[in-house]
Amino acid sequence: MSGPVLIIGTGLLGASIGLGLRARGIEVLLSDLSPSAQAVAQDIGAGRVLEAGQAATPQLVVVASPPDVTARLVSQSLRDYPAAVVIDIASVKASVLAELQQDQSLGPAELARYIGTHPMAGREKAGPVAARGELFTSMPWVLCPHELTDAKALKTAQALAIDLGAVVSRMSVEEHDQSVALISHLPQVMSSLLASRLQDTEPHALALAGQGLRDVTRIAASDPSLWVQILGANASRLVKILYGVREDLNRLIGTLEEPEAAGARLDLAQLMSEGNAGQARIPGKHGAPPQSYAWLTVLVDDRPGQIAQLLTEIGAVGINLEDLRLDHSSGQDKGMVEISVLPSRRQELIDYLDSHGWKVLQ
Amino acid sequence: MSGPVLIIGTGLLGASIGLGLRARGIEVLLSDLSPSAQAVAQDIGAGRVLEAGQAATPQLVVVASPPDVTARLVSQSLRDYPAAVVIDIASVKASVLAELQQDQSLGPAELARYIGTHPMAGREKAGPVAARGELFTSMPWVLCPHELTDAKALKTAQALAIDLGAVVSRMSVEEHDQSVALISHLPQVMSSLLASRLQDTEPHALALAGQGLRDVTRIAASDPSLWVQILGANASRLVKILYGVREDLNRLIGTLEEPEAAGARLDLAQLMSEGNAGQARIPGKHGAPPQSYAWLTVLVDDRPGQIAQLLTEIGAVGINLEDLRLDHSSGQDKGMVEISVLPSRRQELIDYLDSHGWKVLQ
Numbered sequence: 001m002s003g004p005v006l007i008i009g010t011g012l013l014g015a016s017i018g019l020g021l022r023a024r025g026i027e028v029l030l031s032d033l034s035p036s037a038q039a040v041a042q043d044i045g046a047g048r049v050l051e052a053g054q055a056a057t058p059q060l061v062v063v064a065s066p067p068d069v070t071a072r073l074v075s076q077s078l079r080d081y082p083a084a085v086v087i088d089i090a091s092v093k094a095s096v097l098a099e100l101q102q103d104q105s106l107g108p109a110e111l112a113r114y115i116g117t118h119p120m121a122g123r124e125k126a127g128p129v130a131a132r133g134e135l136f137t138s139m140p141w142v143l144c145p146h147e148l149t150d151a152k153a154l155k156t157a158q159a160l161a162i163d164l165g166a167v168v169s170r171m172s173v174e175e176h177d178q179s180v181a182l183i184s185h186l187p188q189v190m191s192s193l194l195a196s197r198l199q200d201t202e203p204h205a206l207a208l209a210g211q212g213l214r215d216v217t218r219i220a221a222s223d224p225s226l227w228v229q230i231l232g233a234n235a236s237r238l239v240k241i242l243y244g245v246r247e248d249l250n251r252l253i254g255t256l257e258e259p260e261a262a263g264a265r266l267d268l269a270q271l272m273s274e275g276n277a278g279q280a281r282i283p284g285k286h287g288a289p290p291q292s293y294a295w296l297t298v299l300v301d302d303r304p305g306q307i308a309q310l311l312t313e314i315g316a317v318g319i320n321l322e323d324l325r326l327d328h329s330s331g332q333d334k335g336m337v338e339i340s341v342l343p344s345r346r347q348e349l350i351d352y353l354d355s356h357g358w359k360v361l362q
Numbered sequence: 363m364s365g366p367v368l369i370i371g372t373g374l375l376g377a378s379i380g381l382g383l384r385a386r387g388i389e390v391l392l393s394d395l396s397p398s399a400q401a402v403a404q405d406i407g408a409g410r411v412l413e414a415g416q417a418a419t420p421q422l423v424v425v426a427s428p429p430d431v432t433a434r435l436v437s438q439s440l441r442d443y444p445a446a447v448v449i450d451i452a453s454v455k456a457s458v459l460a461e462l463q464q465d466q467s468l469g470p471a472e473l474a475r476y477i478g479t480h481p482m483a484g485r486e487k488a489g490p491v492a493a494r495g496e497l498f499t500s501m502p503w504v505l506c507p508h509e510l511t512d513a514k515a516l517k518t519a520q521a522l523a524i525d526l527g528a529v530v531s532r533m534s535v536e537e538h539d540q541s542v543a544l545i546s547h548l549p550q551v552m553s554s555l556l557a558s559r560l561q562d563t564e565p566h567a568l569a570l571a572g573q574g575l576r577d578v579t580r581i582a583a584s585d586p587s588l589w590v591q592i593l594g595a596n597a598s599r600l601v602k603i604l605y606g607v608r609e610d611l612n613r614l615i616g617t618l619e620e621p622e623a624a625g626a627r628l629d630l631a632q633l634m635s636e637g638n639a640g641q642a643r644i645p646g647k648h649g650a651p652p653q654s655y656a657w658l659t660v661l662v663d664d665r666p667g668q669i670a671q672l673l674t675e676i677g678a679v680g681i682n683l684e685d686l687r688l689d690h691s692s693g694q695d696k697g698m699v700e701i702s703v704l705p706s707r708r709q710e711l712i713d714y715l716d717s718h719g720w721k722v723l724q
Contacts, residue, residue, distance in 0.1 A: 120570060120572060132723050134661060134721060134723045135723065137661060137723070138661075138697075138698070140569070140570050140572075142570065169566070169569065169570070171566060175564075175566065175567075178567065179564070179566065179567035179570055180570070182559060182560070182563055182567055183560075183563075183567055183568065183570055183571045183572075183575050184570075184572070184574065184575070186556060186559060187556060187574050187575045187578040187579070188574070189614060189633075190552055190553075190555070190556040190578060191552075191574075191578050191637065191641075192633060192634055192636070192637025192638075193552070193607055193610050193611060193614070193633075193637070194548060194549060194552045194607070194637075194640075195636075195637040195638075195639075195640035195641040196610055196633070196636040196637045196639075196640045197544060197548060197603055197606055197607065197640060198544070198545075198640035198641070198643050198644065199636060199639050199640045199643070201544055201545075201640075201643065202537075202541070203645075204531070204533060204537065204541065205537075205540065205541035205544055205545055206545065206643060206644055206645055207502075207531065207645060208482060208502050208504065208531070208541055208542070208545055208546075209545050209644050209645065210482060210502075210545075210546070212546065212549050212550070212553075212580075212581045213545050213546070213549045213644065214644060215577040215578065215580050215581065216549040216552060216553050216577065216578050216580075216581065217549070217637075217640070217641045217644065218574075218577050218578075218641075219574045219577065219578065220637035220638065220640065220641040221638060221641045221642070222634070222638075224630075224631045224634035224635045224638065225631065227630075227634050228627050228630045228631045228634065231618065231621075231630060232618075232621040232626070232627060232630065233621075235617075235618040235619070235621040236618075238618055239615055239618040239619055241559055242611065242614065242615050242618065243615070244559060245555055245556070245559065245611065246608070246611055246612075246615065248555050248558055249555060249604065249607065249608055249611065250608075252551060252555070252604065253601055253604050253605070253608065255597075256593065256594075256597040256598075256600055256601040256604065257597070257601055259593075259594040259597040264594070265590050265594060268586075268589075268590045268593055268594065269586045269587065269590045271551075271554060271555075271558070272554055272584070272586035272589050272590065273586045274554070274557075274558040274561060275553065275554025275555070275556075275557040275558050275579075275582035275583075276554075276557075276582065276583060276584075276586065277557075277558075277561050278556075278557035278558045278559060278560035278561045278579070278582065279553075279557040279560070279579045279580075279582040279583045280583070281560050281561070281563065281568060282560065282568060282571050282575065282576060282579065283565075283568055283569060283571065299496060299499060305673075305674070305677030305678070306677075307673050307677075307683060307686070308670060308672075308673030308674040308675075308676065308677040309674075309677075310670075311667075311669050311670030311673055311674075312667070312670040312671075312673075312674055313670075314670065315667030315668075315669075315670040315671075316667075321669060321688070323688050324669070324686065324687075324688050325686075325687070326683070326685050326686050335500075336500070359496060361494050361496050361497065361499075
């Protein structure tokens with residue numbers, strides 16, 4: 001990237017892109033409908049506010065607005081900055097491209113300079129105050145070139161993502177929207193549908209909640225206003241997947257309404273096995289093929305330093321942690337640390353920990 | 363507990379109870395329909411096999427069999443050992459009690475010696491080989507006395523749970539089954555229904571999978587054969603909750619079929635907000651009221667010792683970790699460590715880590 005880069009929309013993502021680029025010495029111009037949002041973004045060092053009417057010749061325009069105004073701002077930018085590559089970062093891609101393709105004010109030469117992208121990063125908090133230049137580090141950033149996108153646009157978008165430390169992948173807008181409907185939008189609504197059932201629960205029931213319930217409902221805490229836009233923009237793809245969920249739910253309800261009926265147990269087993277099969281397809285970390293890591297659980301006191309001490313000893317043996325979870329139980333000052341390691345190292349680690357005074361449970 | 367304790371069914375849970383009691387010096391007798399299962403349980407030190415026809419006068423009989431034969435074995439035990447307290451540990455309670463109450467061979471004096479219980483502990487693996495004496499440490503153990511349960515039975519069951527380190531709570535069989543339908547059986551089926559959709563996904567879509575999808579689908583890997591018995595035994599309660607899920611799912615599908623219709627966005631926002639509200643009711647650890655911990659994320663290299671070093675430094679500042687997660691991205695040898703601490707300590711920790719060379723992202 002040489003810059004300058006104009007960022008339109010200085011919320012969490014726009015301001016984070018600004019911070020990341022500034023840290024690499026690239027000139028950044030900021031613009032937001034909200035004077036206070038662009039002022040805050042400038043104050044935190046995400047770039048310099050481009051005043052209305054002021055001339056600029058950006059190398060790249062990044063439209064980082066809410067999804068529902070994205071296409072309009074991309075179109076405006078393609079006309080305002082005839083030498084610039086223009087990208088957007090909305091989390092749904094086909095609807096933006098369709099709107100641009102129907103835009104009478106844009107010809108093939110304009111559309112050639114546009115490419116849709118989706119950095120798959122975020123935070124629980126919104127706004128420029130929450131921005132971090134490292135937000136995209138190691139996260140996927142999908143590029144969705146369309147048939148008119150030229151090589152320069154693709155290269156510029158790729159350079160941005162790489163400069164910000166992201167892991168670039170490329171697919172069509174259709175592939176992208178299908179993918180996120182399944183791996184992002186579906187989990188969100190399933191978690192929300194489940195969590196919704198907890199609204200009127202007795203506290204004594206919730207007191208029995210374990211890690212399973214916590215895991216499945218964690219993302220149900222997400223911001224409704226953002227998700228309304230995302231789900232609305234990808235409604236046609238998500239709803240098709242939900243038809244399949246509804247079919248399975250009806251099969252499940254059927255087996256539970258008559259659990260003693262012929263075949264009910266078999267149907268139930270089939271439904272659970274299909275869940276097994278789907279879950280097993282989720283890839284392991286580092287893009288590796290799905291792999292079963294070996295887990296073990298260590299019992300620790302719930303006080304500062306205990307877990308650090310444990311991990312220090314594991315590190316000293318030279319075994320890399322593949323994953324780690326803390327599991328606390330209600331009403332107890334003890335915790336379980338679940339550790340996953342390569343299967344080939346598991347027994348060695350158990351032997352070591354056993355012989356060094358740790359309580360290994362599994 | 364004085365013992366002896368007779369454990370009928372030496373699978374994971376039965377053998378774990380045996381190991382835990384033996385570690386406390388209590389005499390344990392073992393019995394299982396499978397000669398090899400009871401032999402393995404004896405070999406790992408869970409107790410001594412009670413041969414068929416051999417006399418015994420147990421203080422307590424623990425029926426730890428599969429759910430579908432539990433009531434029959436409890437009934438048999440109440441008659442075989444007229445001085446013993448008899449408990450079961452099946453994960454669904456009302457159906458067992460109902461079967462016993464209809465059992466013509468049992469009078470009030472027998473039923474008084476019975477109490478249903480549910481230790482909420484488990485592992486991914488089954489069988490006595492997977493048993494651990496510490497399996498119940500800090501985990502909930504629900505006691506479900508019925509109207510005839512006498513004080514001695516209640517006290518004995520309580521002593522067992524406490525001896526094994528569990529956190530005892532008490533509720534009726536109906537309250538128990540309602541509670542687990544919601545906080546255990548519902549999350550299981552929602553996770554399975556979601557994971558099932560992943561069966562035919564393209565690998566490029568799964569490569570974008572993030573922590574959200576992994577969390578929501580983790581328990582979809584559970585053993586179908588066990589869950590068929592559990593869901594079957596609690597079918598009537600679970601299905602009522604699933605009617606509510608289906609109603610919400612239909613509302614959701616309605617909004618997505620016509621996302622531009624009047625009120626569709628409002629309905630969608632309402633559905634997401636209901637998920638927020640339910641999720642917020644899940645209690646914090648240590649049985650504390652739901653509390654928002656403050657999160658921060660630290661970027662680390664993915665090599666042995668890095669996380670240990672980080673936690674050592676956090677421990678040295680005297681700040682207790684409330685929770686911790688590892689987040690790896692596909693294709694990168696870097697990881698994020700998400701740390702939650704009491705909100706009042708968050709800024710202090712960020713300042714410390716910043717000044718000691720760590721990359722704090724949020």
